[in-house]
Amino acid sequence: SAVISQKPSRDICQRGTSLTIQCQVDSQVTMMFWYRQQPGQSLTLIATANQGSEATYESGFVIDKFPISRPNLTFSTLTVSNMSPEDSSIYLCSVAGGNTEAFFGQGTRLTVV
């Protein structure tokens, strides 16, 4: 299975600032996704990161708040913009496709103060 490296693993940020989370995979994968897991909750899909084009966002998530890049088949970034305490969550990237099922990175635990 693919090895996913996600960083940072955790961060504490001031409200109103932005944080960019990186997801690096050790092999080319078809699909890359970003999920949010609010404290004590389940996982919710934010968007599909499309290689070379704009991400596809799920209902309730917008590009201005969560801009996503995917310049190639092994790398993606998620930015959490203009943060508020409600953005405190774990953000996870996931990869899938080909012979790879849906695996998750180790997550980024974000606390906004």
Place this chain on the structure above:
Amino acid sequence: GENVEQHPSTLSVQEGDSAVIKCTYSDSASNYFPWYKQELGKRPQLIIDIRSNVGEKKDQRIAVTLNKTAKHFSLHITETQPEDSAVYFCAASRGDYKLSFGAGTTVTVRA
């Protein structure tokens, strides 16, 4: 969109007993159903999955069953051990790996 319901929300079992978690889904086009185990502070880990062309799948002490007509699927853990204590999530997808998750089940195995 897809709606996945998961029951129970908490489950406490005696070590050695079996645990069963049930999920229902709403989208008849869903055809891929993975189960994840998440230990405290760690990432969700895929433990087993099933596709719609299969009714049951087993991997050692873990099994998953799927009833497409009723749109429900279940996770069965036999001979539970303390290391099985975790939060378990079911999920459903149309095959594009965009996963809709259930709310999770916290499983506690009592020694």
